[in-house]
Amino acid sequence: MKNKEIAKIFDEMGDMLEFLGENPFRARAYKRASQIIYGLPEDIENLYKSGKLSEIKGIGESIIQKVGEYLDKGKISAYEEYRSKIPEGLLELLSVPYIGPVTLRTLYKTLHITNFDELIKACEDKMLRNLPNFGPKKEENILKGLLRFKEQTFRHPIGLIYEDISKLLEDVKKIEGVIRAEVAGSFRRMKETIGDIDILASGENPARIIKSFTKLPLVKEILSEGETKSSVLLTSGIQADLRVVDDISFGACLQYFTGSKNHNVKLRGIAKDKGLKINEYGVFEGDKLIPCPDEDIVYRTLGLVWIPPEMREDNGEIELAQKNELPELIGYKDIKGDVHVHSTYSDGGETIRAMAESAIKKGYEYIVITDHSQSLKIAKGLEIERLYKQMEEIDKLNKELAPFKIFKGSEVDIKHDGSLDYSDEILKKLDFVIASIHSGFKDDEKKITKRVLSAMENPYVTMIAHPTGRIINSRDPYNVNIIEMCKGASKTNTYLEINAYFDRLDLNDINARIAKEYGVKFCIGTDSHNSIQLNMMIYGIGQARRAWLTCDDIVNSRHLKDFEKLIRIKRK
DNA sequence: GCCGTTTTCGGCCCGACTGTTTTCAGTCG
Numbered sequence: 051m052k053n054k055e056i057a058k059i060f061d062e063m064g065d066m067l068e069f070l071g072e073n074p075f076r077a078r079a080y081k082r083a084s085q086i087i088y089g090l091p092e093d094i095e096n097l098y099k100s101g102k103l104s105e106i107k108g109i110g111e112s113i114i115q116k117v118g119e120y121l122d123k124g125k126i127s128a129y130e131e132y133r134s135k136i137p138e139g140l141l142e143l144l145s146v147p148y149i150g151p152v153t154l155r156t157l158y159k160t161l162h163i164t165n166f167d168e169l170i171k172a173c174e175d176k177m178l179r180n181l182p183n184f185g186p187k188k189e190e191n192i193l194k195g196l197l198r199f200k201e202q203t204f205r206h207p208i209g210l211i212y213e214d215i216s217k218l219l220e221d222v223k224k225i226e227g228v229i230r231a232e233v234a235g236s237f238r239r240m241k242e243t244i245g246d247i248d249i250l251a252s253g254e255n256p257a258r259i260i261k262s263f264t265k266l267p268l269v270k271e272i273l274s275e276g277e278t279k280s281s282v283l284l285t286s287g288i289q290a291d292l293r294v295v296d297d298i299s300f301g302a303c304l305q306y307f308t309g310s311k312n313h314n315v316k317l318r319g320i321a322k323d324k325g326l327k328i329n330e331y332g333v334f335e336g337d338k339l340i341p342c343p344d345e346d347i348v349y350r351t352l353g354l355v356w357i358p359p360e361m362r363e364d365n366g367e368i369e370l371a372q373k374n375e376l377p378e379l380i381g382y383k384d385i386k387g388d389v390h391v392h393s394t395y396s397d398g399g400e401t402i403r404a405m406a407e408s409a410i411k412k413g414y415e416y417i418v419i420t421d422h423s424q425s426l427k428i429a430k431g432l433e434i435e436r437l438y439k440q441m442e443e444i445d446k447l448n449k450e451l452a453p454f455k456i457f458k459g460s461e462v463d464i465k466h467d468g469s470l471d472y473s474d475e476i477l478k479k480l481d482f483v484i485a486s487i488h489s490g491f492k493d494d495e496k497k498i499t500k501r502v503l504s505a506m507e508n509p510y511v512t513m514i515a516h517p518t519g520r521i522i523n524s525r526d527p528y529n530v531n532i533i534e535m536c537k538g539a540s541k542t543n544t545y546l547e548i549n550a551y552f553d554r555l556d557l558n559d560i561n562a563r564i565a566k567e568y569g570v571k572f573c574i575g576t577d578s579h580n581s582i583q584l585n586m587m588i589y590g591i592g593q594a595r596r597a598w599l600t601c602d603d604i605v606n607s608r609h610l611k612d613f614e615k616l617i618r619i620k621r622k
Numbered sequence: 623g624c625c626g627t628t629t630t631c632g633g634c635c636c637g638a639c640t641g642t643t644t645t646c647a648g649t650c651g
Contacts, residue, residue, distance in 0.1 A: 067623095073623080074634095075623070075624085075633085075634055076623045076624090077623090078623085078624095078634080079623035079624055079634095080623070082623090082624085083623080083624090107624085107625085108623095108624070108625090109624085110623060110624050110625080111623090111624090112623060112624085113623075113624090147649090147650090148640095148648090148649070148650095149649090150648060150649050150650085151648095152647080152648060152649090153648070153649085182642095183641085183642060183643085183646095183647065183648080184641090184642080185641060185642060185643095187640080187641055187642085188640085188641060188642080188648095191640085191641090235651085246651095248651080274638090274639060274640070275639090276638065276639055276640090277638090277639095278638075279638055279639070281639090281650095291650095291651080293638090306636090306651095307651080309651080311635095311651070314635075314636095314651095315634095315635055316635095317635090318635040318636075319634085319635075321635090322635080327635090327636085328635080328636085329635085329636055329637065330636085330637075330638095331637095
């Protein structure tokens with residue numbers, strides 16, 4: 051599937067046009083097309099061939115022609131032409147704070163800057179301050195931005211900063227004069243990674259609230275401080291922004307700062323068509339303010355129903371909200387049990403009993419213990435003897451802990467030839483078999499897809515875990531053909547996992563949405579190796595909500611009895 | 623470059639903050 055690579059080219063073309071000083075709306079059109087293509091729940095090649103690409107808003111004649119050119123020849127001549135005009139690596143500087151297209155163009159044309167190191171040197175040599183519209187302060191900021199950029203090139207996985215953010219929010223809520231406070235931005239949309247933290251507060255005397263905010267213990271450096279808005283750098287190195295408004299504008303402001311940008315741009319377009327104007331203070335009819343203390347009023351005023359934040363990416367959710375046809379997403383409390391849990395039998399840190407008791411405390415009805423299989427020596431994979439011993443222990447515990455149920459499972463390796471790490475005779479004895487790839491990540495598409503497909507053909511395999519193997523900020527997905535995998539899963543009634551572990555979150559939102567189109571059902575599993583990690587379930591649910599999944603799609607949102615039936619469905 | 627039951631041309635979201643200016647350009651979200 052070439053969606054991602056094509057999206058990347060159009061994104062870059064947008065940057066190039068901006069840099070070259072072309073019509074900014076043309077640049078934006080490319081970027082928009084890029085985002086649309088990136089989020090497509092279907093293979094772009096199919097859409098192109100069936101002529102359905104032209105039905106998508108934001109994709110016009112010129113983009114379609116270029117998509118065709120890429121599918122045909124593997125490159126786009128317009129892109130190649132722009133690229134020949136711009137030094138390699140120069141556009142990376144657009145990601146540096148304080149450097150936009152205009153600044154970069156000036157730097158390139160006057161000082162002939164073409165990369166990161168040259169720009170650092172120019173700043174240190176004080177070469178920037180005498181350029182038109184530059185000064186010492188701007189030079190200093192750019193240097194700071196460069197150093198910050200060098201330190202922190204990755205976005206933060208949501209699971210790593212969730213607790214920090216919750217703590218910061220608590221601190222903001224305690225500031226004198228604050229009436230309400232919420233975290234907005236990509237955090238509220240439950241994106242798998244977070245760039246910076248957006249906090250929104252309402253209260254009287256915003257300037258005083260801003261002042262208190264900049265003095266919170268977590269704050270390392272103040273980047274900007276105004277009457278209603280401030281940006282700071284936290285001790286953890288993450289940027290946090292606070293915006294303070296009157297309580298009557300809280301809903302409008304929360305809507306506005308939750309984004310995404312594309313979602314908001316479209317909403318504003320709708321407002322405009324209705325003769326209204328939206329900004330962070332509310333909806334305006336001429337000069338008349340329609341107060342929006344709560345977010346749903348913004349949507350209602352525009353003739354829409356309220357849209358869950360996780361869906362706000364302008365991927366079709368606005369059109370559904372206009373028709374009141376939004377799916378009822380799985381809720382954060384709808385999961386009835388965890389299907390991917392390790393114990394001390396393999397590489398987990400706690401006993402089966404400890405994990406089960408923690409699950410009971412969370413209100414779960416069941417868990418599936420899925421320790422590694424024999425050949426994964428590095429993780430103390432279970433030889434058959436120990437697997438039997440584990441089964442006995444689970445039987446005993448189940449008598450004691452009923453009606454809570456521990457299912458006997460295993461995370462079984464898919465070997466290089468596509469066979470599984472236990473024989474069918476053994477697998478038959480388990481309630482829930484996870485098959486997953488832990489080796490041969492570099493296999494080509496054909497081979498790795500075949501491995502996964504043949505695992506799914508096995509009647510005892512219940513689910514494929516972390517189906518693309520990617521690790522956020524660390525390992526690219528292996529080259530499995532998503533569409534073939536989805537077809538296979540659907541055909542064989544094999545579930546696909548949404549792995550909730552903070553740096554996996556795999557399937558991700560886009561792939562899970564594609565899978566749903568093919569009729570695939572899912573389980574969300576935390577891959578926990580200790581009881582605290584059971585809490586990561588929320589990140590998996592967030593990813594599922596971003597994929598528009600409902601309880602009907604998620605097998606472990608079912609109560610024990612139904613779940614038990616659904617995990618046996620293949621064996622009949 | 624995209625879009626349009628008012629338009630096939632002329633629009634394209636909107637405001638805060640900073641640093642440079644002396645009324646505004648650039649960046650950011």
